[in-house]
Amino acid sequence: MSKKVIYGVYDDDDVILQAVKDIRAKGIHVDEVYSPFPIHGLDHALGLKPSRLAIASFIYGCIGLSLGLLMMWYMMIQDWPQIIGGKPNFSLLQNLPAFVPIAFELTVFFAAHLMVITYLMRCKLYPGSSETSPDPRTTDDKFLMEIEAHGNEADLIALMKETGAQEIKEEQIA
Amino acid sequence: MYTVTKNTKLISLALMLIGVVALGYGFIQGAGHHTDEEIAHQVETIAHDLHLDAAYHTEAHDSHAVEAHGVHDHAVEAHYAPLFHKLEEVFHLHFSAEEMLEAHDVEHVIHTTTHALHAKAQRPWSSLLVAAIFFLGVSLVSIFFLALQYVAEVGWTVVLKRVLMAIGSFLPYVGAVLFVIFITGGLHLFGNHTYHWMAIGIMDPESANYDAIIAGKEAYLNFGFFMLRAVIYLAGWYFGLKKLISLSLQEDEHGGLEYYNKSVKVAAIFIVFFAVTSSMMAWDWIMSIDTHWFSTLFGWYVFAGMMVTVFVVLSMVVVHLKSKGQLEHVNENHMHDVAKFMFAFSIFWTYLWFSQFMLIWYANIPEEVTYYNARFDEYSVPFMTAVVLNFVVPILMLISRDAKRVSGFVITIGSIILIGHYLDFFVMIMPGTVGGHWHLGFVEIGTFLGLGGLFISVVTKKLASMELTPKNHPMLEESKNFHI
Incomplete structure (x- = not known):
């Protein structure tokens, strides 16, 4: 099924933010905005749901913490107990202070790395993925708004012009 | 302009009254203290009977x-x-x-009895010191945070600056309380034995009280130098606060960048002064209680705890002012950032708490572990409760964005954190002053509430004395339109 989209190219982040607000106020759904940098408040203006990345990160942290403790328990208590500094080597709990730094580091390691990987996957930025931006200038100094048209092309073009778009393109997507 | 309501005045007055009664009760309980010879004689007589x-x-x-x-x-x-x-x-x-x-033997019984009686006389003093250190932290570190806003040229806190100034204004009052403790301690008045190194004869090789290790620290730990340092710290901090307040008020009147630029300079000097004195203050006023023991990061550990209390108290004052229709530009975005600081410094406090503990636990050197032995053996309940309230509670309750944006929730969790930090200071001070004979009862809590009442009275009066939103601050607009 093919669809028709309108691209409006803007050259200022404040202008496109206001444009998104104005257009959405008219009840028109803005499908996507491409920008060279994050625009503060755009998520909210586009009506996007809050990111769930934080929840994922919390879970990754918990996994890291558990794996860290499990690793230390296996290495230092179960498999090859050693007496270090006269500390008890038969109990995870009594030796816990020594393991806290490792468990902490693994918590941070898992949370950070898996969060970045999740973010890249969700943004379709894995190796071999193709570019999704309709205009390469959005990686430099232009801001682009994408709206799907349902027979109201003329209205949309007029609206974009009104809100400060510098160029407008129509495109048929297969 | 904010005016102090009758209710606020009544509450602070009632709290102060509780404080006076609690302290008075503590002194009466500990009073009639006998000299060591009298105690020895009485114990011997009873033993004979x-x-x-x-x-x-x-x-x-x-x-x-x-x-x-x-x-x-x-x-x-x-x-x-x-x-x-x-x-x-x-x-x-x-x-x-x-x-x-x-x-x-009877000799030992006399020794134990003397210790117990000293602890009893010491109780109100220790309670007062714990409460004073707590409120010192709130006022002193809020001056530091204020100075930090200038040095880092922060925009969003502009609408909170006057509140920080008002909280900082409690410094001279808490300073006066500390001086009472120091001077009575140094002159051995009213059973004040807070600082062991001040004891009579402790530096004198001829005396039965002689302690070679403490005598070795005489160059630093002597009453004259100690008082001189205390005066320098408090005067320096107070001068910094006065200067920042007056520059800010002049800016309201005359406008222009001149006052702001001057404030940045004052704040920069203050921060350098604070960096040194905040650590030394912690060594002098808290760490020297356990005179034999020392820890290099103790100053930062104390500072981290104080920093957390600042953000809790700041949120509480802001919520109070907003309920009175003040601070119209402060919204959930500002409160969110304050709660982030509260969360972050709770973690930082835990980091330092654990760093100090782990090194001592691992090295297991007798003169170091005695510090933790006393705390694990005799103070295990408040000691462990403090860790739970200061670490587990904030990390679980304040981690989510939504939680940090609801002021009512933040100050509820904040109150729990305040209790945690009171307990933290409690276990820093009590083991070295009253030892196993500790209580957490009317005297301790009452003294804390009393000083809290004085705090409320001073801070609200200061808030009522000035415009709560600076007028000509160069970053005022940024702060009004702050959004996260």
Whole structure:
């Protein structure tokens, strides 16, 4: 099924933010905005749901913490107990202070790395993925708004012009 | 303009009254303290009456039967119990089973009794010091945070600056309380034995009280230099605050960048001064209580705890002011960032708490571990509760964005954190001053509430004396339109 989209190219982040607000106020759904940098408040203006990345990160942290403790328990208590500094080597709990730094580091390691990987996957930025931006200038100094048209092309073009778009393109997507 | 309501005045007055009553009760309880000779004489007399003098002394050393049974034989344990029970009645004391068990002769009983009586006289002083250190943290570190806003040229806090100034204004009052503690301690008045190194004869090789390790620290830990340092710290901090307030108020009147630029300079100097003095203050006023023991990161550990309390108190004051229709530009975005600081510094506090603990636990050097032995053995409940309230509670409750944006929720969790940090200061100060004879009762809590009442009274008065939103601050607009 093919669809028709309108691209409006803007050259200022404040202008496109206001444009998104104005257009959405008219009840028109803005499908996507491409920008060279994050625009503060755009998520909210586009009506996007809050990111769930934080929840994922919390879970990754918990996994890291558990794996860290499990690793230390296996290495230092179960498999090859050693007496270090006269500390008890038969109990995870009594030796816990020594393991806290490792468990902490693994918590941070898992949370950070898996969060970045999740973010890249969700943004379709894995190796071999193709570019999704309709205009390469959005990686430099232009801001682009994408709206799907349902027979109201003329209205949309007029609206974009009104809100400060510098160029407008129509495109048929297969 | 904000005006102090009658209710606020009544509450602060009532709290101060509780404080005075609590302190008075503490002093009356501890009063009538006897000299060491009097105590020794009285214990000997009672021991004589109970036929407990000397008899057991010889028996314990001569009899092989006792050694064969071990020192902890029941007959041995019970030996001085009647004497201890009688002493409990006479002096209104309480002795633990271990204390009774450890006593091997009348000499030892005298020693234990003297200690218990000193702890009793010391109790109101220790309570006062814990409360004073707590409120010192709130006011002093809020001045630091204020200075930090200038040095880092922060925009979003502009609408909170006057609140920080008002909280900082409590500094001279808490400074006065601290001076009362220091001076009575130094002059050995009213049973104040807060600082062990101030004890008579402790630096004198001829004295029975001589302690070679403490005498070795005389160059730093002597009363004159100690007082001089205290004066320098407090004067420096207070001068910084005064200067920042007056520049900010002048800016309201005249406008222009000149006052802001001057404030940045004052703040930069203040921060350098604070960096050194905040650590030294913690060594002098808290760490020197356990005179033999030292920890390099102690100053930062104390500072981190104080920093957390600043953000809690700041949120509370802002919520109060907003409920009175003030601070119209402060919204959930500002509160969110304050809560982020609260969360972050709770984690930082835990990091330092653990760093200090782990190194000492791992190295296991006797002169270092005694510090933690006292805390784990005699203070395990407040000690562990403090860690739970200061770490587990904020990390679970304040981690989510939504939680941080609801002021009511933040100050509820904040109140729990405040209790945690009170307990943290409590276990820093009490073991070295009253030892095993500690209480967390009317005297301690009442003194804290009393100083809290004074805090409310001073801070609200200061808030009512000035415009709460700066007028000509160069970053005022940024702060009004702050959004995260």
